[in-house]
Amino acid sequence: MKRRHWVLAGVGTAALGALALRPGEGGAPHDAYFTALSQALRQSDRATDAVTPTLVIDRDRLQANIGRVLALKAKPMPLRVVAKSLACLPLLDFIAQHTGSTRQMVFNLPYLLLQASQRPALDLLLGKPLPAGAAQAFYQRHPAGAFDASRQLQWLIDTPERLAEYRQLARGLGQKLRVNLEIDVGLHRGGFADLSAFQKALSLLKDESLLEFSGLMGYDPHITEIPDIPGARSHAEAHAKRVYADFKAAALAALPAAQARAPELTWNAAGSPTFQLHDGQGAANEVSVGSAFVKPTHFDFAHLADCQPACFIATPVLKSGAFALPTGVEWIAAAARAWDRNQRHGVFLYGGEWRADVVSPAGLATSGLYGTSPNQQVMVGSGRQNLQPGDTVFFRPQKSEASLQQFGDIAVISGGKVVAHWPVFPPMP
Structure with a gap:
């Protein structure tokens, strides 16, 4: 009987344990x-x-988020709105109206054609390098009008070879192309990763009058995306800013014509995950922001806690x-x-x-x-x-x-x- 008692007790304990593991009703x-x-x-x-x-977009929340982003952004840093994250002209217009910025970042040929024709006052920077054939198609298909690509458009270049292709395009068109050089500040997704290849591109720029250097772009979202291991994020941030400063110094040293215009060139950095890390004291002089304005789930960062979906x-x-x-x-x-x-x-x-x-x-x-x-x-x-x-x-x-x-x-x-x-x-x- 004693043995049976212990068996029954064990069964009862197991049953209670199983019930404890049962999911609660919610x-x-x-x-x-x-x-x-x-x-x-x-x-x-x-x-x-x-x-x-x-x-559905909640316009009241959107407007409040714009205000919160502007409050987080360092005042000396102009804002460039990332169009791919907000691919809707009235939405982009609303954000431009409430931020006062006409700077936008565009990522493909169809949207570039659309924005240049429908919003000719925009200042456009490519957010990823496009094949030279795509750039050629833009000039073939974009009608002459209020949007002046020679002043308002910057093509993104990531290798000396791509830059050479754009040089050939510029010569074939007989017109100036503005080029912004993408640098790898730690994400390792693309861009110039070492100064030797970067120097080759700078030499090509110096020798070609139809290619105008317009600045750098260094995308750094990895800083807040990497695991929060003690010291890892601060190291990544310091590394990104140091690399950016080194590439900027190399560009200005190799291109004397750019030195006098350095403050007005586009030294672009950041994105919604990291724009708050740039205070205007470093090499970058503008930050990009897109998704933060509408805050999807992958942008639930601590610095955006006051923004609402x-x-x-x-x-x-x-x-x-x-x-x-x-x-x-x-x-x-x-x-x-x-x-x-x-x-x-x-x-x-x-x-x-x-x-x-x-x-x-x-x-x-x-x-x-x-x-x-x-x-x-x-x-x-x-x-x-x-x-x-x-x-x-x-x-x-x-x-x-x-x-x-x-x-x-x-x-x-x-x-x-x-x-x-x-x-x-x-x-x-």
């Missing part, structure tokens, strides 16, 4: 903020806002009920429901498989049992979310680039109402 309906967003979409004059997946994917619920798996494996769903109360309820959405995280209502998650679908994504929850067909689920994009362009016109909400629909750039890599 979830809740939309809070007041997302309830208001949902109502605004339902009351929109454009019926599709509430019945198809829609990209301002863009969301809103999608309708198609079906809501007990979570079930296809015929033949229904018992697995029954076991999942019994074990995890957060898998009792299944919600099928219009669309899915976005690079985004569900943000409201709380407690929804992708089903690891059912899998994902770009057509009808199933989410699981406890049922506390109280979702019915026609209700709205909100996702927060992980990154704004590409995400903003997946859903047609952006629904712009301000003061609890849809106040505008902003057309986006056509999707492009």
Whole structure:
């Protein structure tokens, strides 16, 4: 009897231990903020806002984020807005209006053509090196007009070989090209990594009157992305700034004509993860910012804690009920429901498989049992979310680039109402 007692006690202890490991029940309906967003979409004059997946921008939050970014940015540092992260002309216009900056960074030929023709007052810097053939296509396709590429456009160059190709293009066109040299300040993704290749490019620039040196670009997001090992980030930051200063000094030493114009040249650095690290005392004289203005999930950095998420994917619920798996494996769903109360309820959405995280209502998650679908994504929850067909689920994009362009016109909400629909750039890599 004593032995049986210990066996039963052991079984009871194991059962209690298993119950302790059982996931707790969570979830809740939309809070007041997302309830208001949902109502605004339902009351929109454009019926599709509430019945198809829609990209939403909260204009009030956007404007507040602009103010917070400007407060974080060192006052001596001009701002260059990264267009690929905000690929929508009215959105870029709104940011330009509230920042006072006409400087933008562009990353591909179609957007370059679009921005140069539609916004001829912009000062444009390429954010990645393009093949010389793409540059040639720009000059062939861009009509003469208010945008003066010889003053307002800087091509990005990363190797002596690419610079030689642009020299050939300049000679063929018979016109001046402004070139900005990309340097590797620690990211190791591209750009001049050693001074010997850089010196070759500088010699070529010095000897070619049709190529005008316009500055440097050193992208440094790795500083805040690397693991927060003691000393690692501070070392990466010091290294990036030292490398930038060394390359800048080499450029000015090799190009006497640039020395007198050094303050007006473009010494570009940073991005949303690191713009606050540049105080105007170093080699860089402008910083780039893009995603911080709308704050997708991959930009939840400590220095952006006061910025609020301002863009969301809103999608309708198609079906809501007990979570079930296809015929033949229904018992697995029954076991999942019994074990995890957060898998009792299944919600099928219009669309899915976005690079985004569900943000409201709380407690929804992708089903690891059912899998994902770009057509009808199933989410699981406890049922506390109280979702019915026609209700709205909100996702927060992980990154704004590409995400903003997946859903047609952006629904712009301000003061609890849809106040505008902003057309986006056509999707492009």
